[in-house]
Amino acid sequence: MKTYRLEFEHKLPIPLAETWDFFTSPLNLAKITPPQMGFEVTSPYDANSKVYEGMIITYKITPLFGIKMDWMTEITHVKEHQYFIDEQRFGPYALWHHEHHFEEIKGGVNMKDILYYAIPYGAIGKLANSILVANEVNKIFTHREQxxxxMFGVYKG
Structure with missing residues (x-):
């Protein structure tokens, strides 16, 4: 099975505590996911919920072709104000390991996402990744950055 690695960085002009507070709330993920994905958190969390090791988060998503599916991730590691990791337990990928890193820098925070993923179905999965999936994953992170x-008043010129 071929594993793919993507890395994204984003600088935010807000304090680390505010950044951490936003990104560790499971419900905020829907706010930064492309609307066409129909992303909905189905776990019984509220706006005050924060990630913790062992937390299971369930979703409904429509990743491709209007097909709705269930997705479940587990928060496997958390180091306060530094990083957390979510891993797929079931869903559309053969592997999904997503590291969220936060580093305080002058004037704000540098966020870094490191994503490892794999597509099932062997050679067909490799072909699907090269034709479609890699582009869709990149679109998700581009939308997220925008x-x-x-949300945080960052304007790139």
């Missing part, structure tokens, strides 16, 4: 910029 949504975050709008």
């Amino acid at each position: 949504a975050i910029n709008e």
Whole structure:
């Protein structure tokens, strides 16, 4: 099975505590996910819930072709104000390991996402990744960056 690695960085002009508070709330993920994905957290969490090791988060998503599916991730590691990791327990990928890193820098925070993923179905999965999936994953993170910029008043010129 071929594993793919993507890395994304984003600088935010807000304090680390505010950044951490936003990204560790499971319900905020829907706010930065492309609307066409129909992303909905189905776990019984509220706006005050924060990630913790062992937390299971369930979702409904529509990743491709309007097909709705269930997705479950587990928060496997948390180091306060530094990083947390979510891993798929079931869903559309053969592997999904997503590291969220936060580093305080002058004027704000540098966020880094490191994503490892794999597509099932062997050679067909490799082909699907090269034709479609890699592009869709990149679109998700591009949308996320734009949504975050709008939410936190970051304007790139």
